[in-house]
Amino acid sequence: MTERFYTKTHEWVCFEPDGTALVGVSAQLTVKQKKPACINLCDEGDVLRAGDNAGDIEFLKGVVDIHAPVDGVVEAVNDALLLSPQTLEKEPLTWLFSLRHPKRTRALLTEEEYQQYLTEGDHRA
Numbered sequence: 001m002t003e004r005f006y007t008k009t010h011e012w013v014c015f016e017p018d019g020t021a022l023v024g025v026s027a028q029l030t031v032k033q034k035k036p037a038c039i040n041l042c043d044e045g046d047v048l049r050a051g052d053n054a055g056d057i058e059f060l061k062g063v064v065d066i067h068a069p070v071d072g073v074v075e076a077v078n079d080a081l082l083l084s085p086q087t088l089e090k091e092p093l094t095w096l097f098s099l100r101h102p103k104r105t106r107a108l109l110t111e112e113e114y115q116q117y118l119t120e121g122d123h124r125a
Helices: 027-033 079-083 111-119
Strands: 004-006 011-015 020-025 038-041 053-059 062-067 071-077 097-103
Touching (some): 004 111, 027 062
Antiparallel strands (some): 038 053, 053 062
16 A cells, blocks of 8 residues: 655645655545535546645535645546445545656655544544
């Protein structure tokens, strides 16, 4: 399995061997917010910079913005997830979109660092 890297805003990125990157939201976010009802995502071909708004997820507890964890061009959007956002409850590490030519331009957390970050207090997941 390819290693995931996380942001402090609860997105993850997984760099694939083919040079693309998959992006999703952490299981912690999905569990804490409860019942995803609607997902809005960027469009294929969009150019994103790390930190750019890439969409949002409407949960029972409110709307959460999704930010690009790395720079890249949106290669694909998980259309199945758009049609059935509840999939995030059953499979919280489902990818939201993929990027081609991903480039790290800011620090990312390893899984261990992310878990430590979560235990340091309430980070509004």
